[in-house]
Amino acid sequence: MTASSPDIKTESPIRAPSSVPVDDAVLPFEVDALDLRGRLTRLGPALDDILTKHDYPAPVGRLLGEAIVLTTLLGSSLKFDGRFILQTQTDGPVSFMVVDFQAPDRLRAYARFDASRLTPGAESAALLGKGHLAMTIDQGPDMSRYQGLVALHGGNLEDAAHEYFLRSEQIPTRVRLAVGEEWRGGDGKATHRWRAGGLLMQFLPKAPERARQADLHPGDAPEGTAVHAVKEDDAWVEGQSLIATVEDVELIDPDLSGERLLYRLFHERGVRVFSPQKLQAKCSCSRDAVASMLKSFEAKDRAEMVQDGKVVVTCEFCSSVYQFTPHEAGVEEGAAS
Numbered sequence: 270m271t272a273s274s275p276d277i278k279t280e281s282p283i284r285a286p287s288s289v290p291v292d293d294a295v296l297p298f299e300v301d302a303l304d305l306r307g308r309l310t311r312l313g314p315a316l317d318d319i320l321t322k323h324d325y326p327a328p329v330g331r332l333l334g335e336a337i338v339l340t341t342l343l344g345s346s347l348k349f350d351g352r353f354i355l356q357t358q359t360d361g362p363v364s365f366m367v368v369d370f371q372a373p374d375r376l377r378a379y380a381r382f383d384a385s386r387l388t389p390g391a392e393s394a395a396l397l398g399k400g401h402l403a404m405t406i407d408q409g410p411d412m413s414r415y416q417g418l419v420a421l422h423g424g425n426l427e428d429a430a431h432e433y434f435l436r437s438e439q440i441p442t443r444v445r446l447a448v449g450e451e452w453r454g455g456d457g458k459a460t461h462r463w464r465a466g467g468l469l470m471q472f473l474p475k476a477p478e479r480a481r482q483a484d485l486h487p488g489d490a491p492e493g494t495a496v497h498a499v500k501e502d503d504a505w506v507e508g509q510s511l512i513a514t515v516e517d518v519e520l521i522d523p524d525l526s527g528e529r530l531l532y533r534l535f536h537e538r539g540v541r542v543f544s545p546q547k548l549q550a551k552c553s554c555s556r557d558a559v560a561s562m563l564k565s566f567e568a569k570d571r572a573e574m575v576q577d578g579k580v581v582v583t584c585e586f587c588s589s590v591y592q593f594t595p596h597e598a599g600v601e602e603g604a605a606s
């Protein structure tokens with residue numbers, strides 16, 4: 270699929286795009302002619318597993334799905350055995366979300382929301398409201414944590430990602446996120462499945478001065494200020510116009526392979542794909558981890574957790590229920606109310 274260069278023998282083989290869709294995977298790609306690098310993700314069973322376990326109302330499932338897609342696109346670039354955590358804290362009906370990606374392939378997530386404030390068909394931006402989005406990279410106990418923060422002022426998660434890359438990383442970046450529900454009939458009952466897809470594309474030219482970007486909010490300048498027009502690089506302008514043509518349905522279509530979608534977008538320029546990275550929905554909670562968390566609580570708080578003669582802890586990520594006797598939970602005899 271890449272432009273051929275006959276004198277370089279190490280060039281990866283040119284082949285037709287595979288028509289086999291691969292779900293729960295991230296497909297890295299590059300478009301050399303435009304200095305673009307990116308990742309395409311398709312999520313099927315892993316996303317359905319996370320959202321169905323929680324039985325979220327559809328608008329909440331959709332928004333958390335978008336956060337999961339964004340996390341997948343960003344976290345899958347981690348090369349070490351680390352963790353990428355995306356969190357939102359906002360004043361909208363969905364007040365809190367957390368998505369935890371543990372390299373190389375584990376995903377888990379949950380959301381908190383106020384059901385009385387949900388309206389059918391509400392847009393993701395309205396569900397989020399205002400607040401902030403935090404991205405944390407944790408490389409283990411001996412390494413420093415990195416945290417990036419971006420304000421959410423009424424936009425959606427795509428807007429937040431664009432703002433983050435413009436202000437913090439200064440890498441021209443475009444992100445597309447799409448989440449959908451798939452209904453299938455048969456045997457007299459309809460089955461429902463969540464699906465999602467996303468695309469991240471970055472402009473990484475060798476000459477850094479080519480990466481200049483137009484500001485997102487030219488309207489903020491005081492009146493009378495001369496507008497500082499930034500002319501974006503032609504390659505980046507072309508890349509942005511190509512990604513703007515991607516429709517949500519193409520990102521989530523279960524019958525359209527990721528390779529075919531990339532080929533559809535970039536075939537005129539030549540696109541090279543790399544090995545897909547598989548993902549899975551898997552929580553890292555365990556009885557031992559919950560027990561040691563209980564031990565870290567104050568004795569008084571532990572005692573207050575005893576109900577009907579037992580301590581029950583439910584994992585917020587995966588809804589697993591862990592039951593302990595007061596003794597196992599470290600509650601002293603007679604302390605429980």
Ligand SMILES: [Zn+2]
Binds near residue numbers: 555585587588
């Ligand atoms: Zn769990």
